Each structure stands twice: as C-alpha cells, then as structure tokens.
Amino acid sequence: MNRARFWAPFALLFLGCLILLPTYSQKKPASLLILNAQIADGSGAPLYKGNVRIALSHIVGIGELQPEPGERTLDAKGLVLAPGFIDIHNHSEESLPKDLAAETQVSQGITSMVVGADGDSPWPLLGWIRSMQEHPAALNVGTFAGHATIRQLVMGDDFKRDATAGEIRSMEQRMGQAMNQGALGLSSGLEYEVGSYATTDELVALAKVAAASGGIYMTHIRDEADKSFEALNEEIAIGERAHIPIEHSHIKLGTVGVQGKAADYIKVIEAARKRGVDFLADCYPYDAWHSNLKVVVPDKQYENPKSVATALASYGGGSHITITEFSPNKSYVGHNLAELAKANKLSEVEMYIRLIREGDAAHTEASIIGQSMIESDIKAFYQQPWVMVASDGGIGSQHPRGAGTFPRVLGLYVREKHWLTLPGAIRKMTSLPAQRLGWKDRGLIREGAFADVVLFNPETVIDRSTFADPTALSTGIEKVFVNGVLVWDAGKPTGARPGFVIGRKGAALEISN
Numbered sequence: 001m002n003r004a005r006f007w008a009p010f011a012l013l014f015l016g017c018l019i020l021l022p023t024y025s026q027k028k029p030a031s032l033l034i035l036n037a038q039i040a041d042g043s044g045a046p047l048y049k050g051n052v053r054i055a056l057s058h059i060v061g062i063g064e065l066q067p068e069p070g071e072r073t074l075d076a077k078g079l080v081l082a083p084g085f086i087d088i089h090n091h092s093e094e095s096l097p098k099d100l101a102a103e104t105q106v107s108q109g110i111t112s113m114v115v116g117a118d119g120d121s122p123w124p125l126l127g128w129i130r131s132m133q134e135h136p137a138a139l140n141v142g143t144f145a146g147h148a149t150i151r152q153l154v155m156g157d158d159f160k161r162d163a164t165a166g167e168i169r170s171m172e173q174r175m176g177q178a179m180n181q182g183a184l185g186l187s188s189g190l191e192y193e194v195g196s197y198a199t200t201d202e203l204v205a206l207a208k209v210a211a212a213s214g215g216i217y218m219t220h221i222r223d224e225a226d227k228s229f230e231a232l233n234e235e236i237a238i239g240e241r242a243h244i245p246i247e248h249s250h251i252k253l254g255t256v257g258v259q260g261k262a263a264d265y266i267k268v269i270e271a272a273r274k275r276g277v278d279f280l281a282d283c284y285p286y287d288a289w290h291s292n293l294k295v296v297v298p299d300k301q302y303e304n305p306k307s308v309a310t311a312l313a314s315y316g317g318g319s320h321i322t323i324t325e326f327s328p329n330k331s332y333v334g335h336n337l338a339e340l341a342k343a344n345k346l347s348e349v350e351m352y353i354r355l356i357r358e359g360d361a362a363h364t365e366a367s368i369i370g371q372s373m374i375e376s377d378i379k380a381f382y383q384q385p386w387v388m389v390a391s392d393g394g395i396g397s398q399h400p401r402g403a404g405t406f407p408r409v410l411g412l413y414v415r416e417k418h419w420l421t422l423p424g425a426i427r428k429m430t431s432l433p434a435q436r437l438g439w440k441d442r443g444l445i446r447e448g449a450f451a452d453v454v455l456f457n458p459e460t461v462i463d464r465s466t467f468a469d470p471t472a473l474s475t476g477i478e479k480v481f482v483n484g485v486l487v488w489d490a491g492k493p494t495g496a497r498p499g500f501v502i503g504r505k506g507a508a509l510e511i512s513n
C-alpha cells in the first residue's frame with residue numbers, strides 16, 4: 001500500500017468535516033455579546049454597567065449575561081454604549097444616494113437620518129423610497145413631505161400669491177398620497193421663497209392631512225430674526241388648529257433685536273405646552289449660520305445704503321459676517337466685512353454693496369458665515385427637556401454642523417462646559433427624537449428594540465469639523481451598529497449597508513411593487 005492510498009480516506013473525512021462545519025455552526029445563535037459597557041439607555045437614566053446581547057437586527061438581552069459557547073464577544077472596556085443617534089433634521093436627500101457609506105454621518109454615531117426638512121423633500125416620494133430600498137445605505141433613513149415641494153408642484157412658477165381653494169385641495173391630495181407612501185409628516189420652510197407666500201390657513205389644511213395619518217408638523221418658522229415671536233405664535237396656532245404634534249426646527253434667536261430673549265421665548269412655548277400643544281424643538285450646537293450674502297438684507301434692496309445699514313446693524317455689524325467663498329476675488333475669503341472695509345478704505349455699507357456688484361458681474365454671490373446667535377440663548381434652549389439635538393447638516397455640508405454636531409454636544413456641552421449631563425444629552429439624541437417621530441422600537445437600549453447602537457469614548461469624543469474644513473471627521477465614536485450590523489469600526493466604515501427606509505412606526509417600510 002503506498003502512502004497516497006493510505007491517507008486518502010482520512011483526507012476525504014477531513015474534507016467532509018470542512019463541508020459539514022458551516023452547516024453545524026449555523027445552528028448556533030448568530031449573536032454578539034457586548035461585554036463591560038457603561039450603558040446610557042437613552043431614557044436619561046444614570047449610566048449602569050452591563051452586557052448587551054444582539055441577535056440579528058435586535059437587542060435580545062441586557063444584564064450580567066455570560067457568553068454562550070461559541071458566541072462572538074466584544075469587550076467594550078468601560079466605554080459608553082448608547083442607542084444610535086437619530087438626526088431629525090438632515091439635508092442628505094440628494095447626497096445619500098450618491099454616498100451610501102455616509103462617513104461624515106455614521107462617524108458621528110448617527111444611525112438614522114430624517115430628510116425632507118425645511119419644506120423641500122424628494123419627489124415623487126415613492127420613487128425615492130424605492131431607490132433607497134433597492135440600494136440601501138449604511139444607516140436608516142426616513143423622510144418628510146415638503147410643503148414647498150408640494151406647493152410648487154401645484155402652482156408651478158406662479159407661487160408668489162395666495163393659493164386658491166382648488167389649489168389647496170390639490171395640495172391636500174398630494175399630501176395624503178405622500179402620507180400613504182410612508183412620509184413622517186409635513187415639513188415647511190416659511191422663510192424661503194416658495195413657502196413664504198403660504199397663508200396660515202394653507203398650512204393648517206395640509207397639517208390636518210398629515211395629522212389624520214398620525215404624522216407630525218416640522219417647521220422652519222417664518223422668521224428667526226426680529227419677528228421671531230410673531231413667527232412662533234403662528235407655529236403654535238397651526239399646531240392647535242390642526243391638532244398636530246410640532247417639531248420646531250433649529251430653534252434660535254438670530255439677530256441683535258431678539259438676542260438674549262431666550263427666557264421670554266421659552267415662556268411662550270411653556271404656556272403652549274401647558275395648554276396641551278405637543279411642542280418639541282431641535283437645536284444645532286453652533287452660534288453661526290452659513291448662507292449667501294443676499295440673505296442678510298431681508299427687503300431685497302441690496303444696493304440701497306439705508307436697507308444695507310439697517311441689515312448689517314441687525315447682525316451686530318460687519319465684523320459678524322465672514323466671507324467663506326467668493327470666486328471673483330479670492331483675497332476676500334477668510335475676512336469679515338469690517339476688515340475688508342478698512343483695507344479698502346470704505347464704509348461697511350459701501351463694502352457690502354461692492355461685494356454685491358462684483359458678485360452680480362460674475363453671476364455669483366459670496367458665501368458667508370453669519371455669527372449672530374449668542375451662547376446664553378443656545379445654552380438656555382439646550383437645557384429645556386423638550387429640546388433635542390439635530391444637525392440641520394448632512395453629507396457634504398459647508399457648515400461644520402454637517403460632520404460635527406453630535407460629538408460636539410458630547411465633547412463641548414457635556415464634558416467641557418457641563419451644560420448637560422451625559423445621560424441627558426444622550427436622551428436628546430435618541431429617545432426624544434424617537435418619541436417625536438413615533439418610532440416605538442428605536443432610541444432606547446432595551447430588550448426587543450432594534451440594535452441601532454453606538455459605542456464611544458466619553459473622554460475623547462469631539463468634533464473636528466470647522467468652517468475652513470467642514471467635512472473633517474469627528475473622533476471618539478468607536479463602533480456603530482445599524483439594525484445589528486457593524487457599520488463603523490475604529491475610525492473606518494466597514495462597507496456594510498444594513499439601513500432601512502423607516503416609516504411612522506419606526507419599522508422598515510414594506511417594499512412595494
């Protein structure tokens with residue numbers, strides 16, 4: 001008997017085992033046990049030590065659990081395990097389909113983003129939903145139906161007027177259609193071109209349609225500057241008349257005329273809440289906004305010295321307006337209006353008008369950062385239990401909030417400034433937005449919830465994005481799981497795409513044909 005013949009049966013046996021082995025191991029629970037975590041469960045309760053078991057897409061156990069034979073384990077080494085962050089105001093509806101890994105979002109611990117904010121949403125909604133179902137992203141996504149989107153569909157370019165009764169009926173039909181397709185509610189942006197011409201009655205009519213299907217009303221109100229209080233009162237009236245829960249987008253007091261009045265603003269909201277208005281708000285953690293030069297002058301008289309002077313004064317002068325992009329003259333970039341005026345021996349008003357003219361001549365407009373919110377107002381808003389964290393950013397945002405919002409709150413407002421406790425801040429990123437959206441099984445670490453979880457280091461978590469480098473990734477977010485699948489691991493995306501398109505109850509929308 002030669003050697004080959006002698007070994008042949010053993011080799012066959014060995015091969016057989018190799019084939020059988022995967023079949024055998026599939027019978028074992030394909031679960032993961034996360035050990036030694038400090039659990040911030042999302043409710044706002046104090047942190048506690050524990051182990052968490054994930055099986056398939058859900059959390060199936062919490063406590064002093066021991067690994068089962070052959071079970072995968074992950075030693076959290078005392079890091080904080082929290083529910084995945086839910087960003088209720090995100091502008092990635094166009095960029096997410098092109099960047100399914102969504103690195104700038106997942107690296108912040110965001111596991112669900114909600115798009116269609118400020119009145120602009122994908123349309124047709126069903127086409128967008130289907131394409132996200134066919135090409136899933138690394139994280140979950142849900143969408144609002146945009147008021148301006150629907151208004152323009154019905155009125156075309158003739159939108160600078162009241163809508164007729166027939167046009168409002170037609171908008172109501174489209175709103176109802178969007179709710180049937182899985183929209184989370186109605187969003188509006190009443191400071192912008194199309195939405196600004198809508199009457200309160202028109203908004204109430206559409207909000208009633210959203211309310212009838214269990215949707216909410218999320219709004220960028222009519223004014224965030226000198227007329228902030230009037231705009232707030234209109235928003236509350238819409239909520240009361242349509243009997244609909246309100247999400248107030250990016251709460252702020254954005255001009256000198258209203259700065260420092262957070263306490264009064266909060267009083268109006270508290271009074272409405274006491275009357276039974278279901279009012280929640282979100283806030284981004286920055287004192288500066290990002291826009292174009294022309295938004296500074298609300299009456300659109302860009303070359304009228306009087307209008308420009310009033311406008312600049314309302315933002316506290318030209319030193320609060322910095323040029324971030326201007327293709328006709330790159331030497332302006334990085335300087336504020338006061339500096340440019342001085343260097344060119346002009347007044348601030350003259351300098352503004354010069355920038356408008358140079359921009360118009362080149363068919364462009366300067367991009368600017370306006371620094372016009374004050375820290376005491378931001379702090380007062382954040383300390384309200386009905387204010388949550390949201391970015392108002394998204395993939396490719398030119399404002400650092402797009403890549404930095406959630407780690408910035410944890411690093412700056414929790415660790416450095418002590419404005420918020422860690423469990424309190426986590427609640428504002430998880431169960432509070434989930435409550436607002438009616439997402440029952442997300443936003444909490446508990447048995448039976450979806451396994452959207454984030455593991456982060458509370459000592460190091462911080463944003464790195466700046467106005468000069470707005471897409472720089474945050475640090476300190478170690479691991480991110482979406483529906484039980486690891487999508488972010490030690491500073492890198494894993495390449496997995498387990499994201500669902502989520503509807504009003506928080507589960508994946510059915511894939512329709």
Ligand SMILES: [Zn+2]
Binds near residue numbers: 220249
């Ligand atoms: Zn907005």
